[in-house]
């Protein structure tokens with residue numbers, strides 16, 4: 001396997017024509033840092049107003065922020081990190097017991113592929129964690145033995161964190177909290193666990209091709225401190241330097257539509273390190289209004305996107321990911 005032996009040639013199906021991770025990354029000195037939102041200040045009546053404004057401005061200008069003092073149970077986070085690393089360290093035949101099936105989404109394998117048929121330099125495990133009744137336990141690894149329990153507990157923590165964030169976003173947007181919460185309540189929650197091995201020629205490959213996330217909200221946890229995530233702003237790629245213990249939160253395309261374009265879902269990608277591997281735990285929270293992707297009527301604005309059914313939306317978004325061109329939601333703009 002290409003990842004296992006550093007002396008092997010990089011197989012052609014991983015090599016990117018335009019130089020994979022290497023184009024227009026801003027240098028250290030000029031790099032803008034992601035906004036940092038402090039949950040402790042959001043919860044403190046004395047600082048709430050200013051912090052809600054900061055949260056809102058982060059979602060409008062960057063579509064990304066780091067979240068500190070988030071209040072998520074540290075033991076649950078640590079267990080999730082440990083088990084994720086232990087899973088990826090298993091022999092391939094163990095990981096393949098939950099292999100993704102042809103045409104399927106859940107399971108272990110290489111999930112992201114550009115239109116040119118190139119593979120991303122990563123292995124991934126994708127599992128749906130909510131709604132509870134839709135869990136396919138056949139794709140939940142039984143090794144390491146505590147993994148399923150870790151995923152279950154982490155899933156609950158991430159849903160609680162999502163509801164906390166949505167309340168403050170609603171306040172920034174000037175809508176009732178319940179209105180925004182209802183769009184997310186009972187919807188899908190999907191885990192994407194990623195391992196990006198080091199590569200001797202990082203400029204030739206890419207960890208995840210440029211994309212914007214298709215669900216409502218994304219909550220990303222770095223398992224180790226290897227850099228890799230880059231966010232597009234003003235036409236350039238900005239490397240994200242995760243603060244210790246922080247979550248990286250970003251607006252997905254559905255939240256952009258729900259907010260009638262006030263919040264932005266932006267392109268990001270993952271570059272590969274020459275020496276060190278990188279592991280992330282990503283949780284996607286889905287949303288819709290009665291089966292439709294459309295702006296919240298409670299905003300009281302003329303909708304800037306036409307309403308579309310969920311399955312048509314996902315078809316369009318999948319084509320966007322494969323084509324890496326225009327964002328699908330831009331085609332919904334009126």
Ligand SMILES: O=C(O)CCC(=O)C(=O)O
Nearest residue numbers: 192194213229270280282
């Ligand atoms: O692993 C990362 O840093 C980014 C992952 C990502 O963008 C995704 O799963 O959509």
Ligand SMILES: [Fe+2]
Nearest residue numbers: 211212213268
């Ligand atoms: Fe993403």
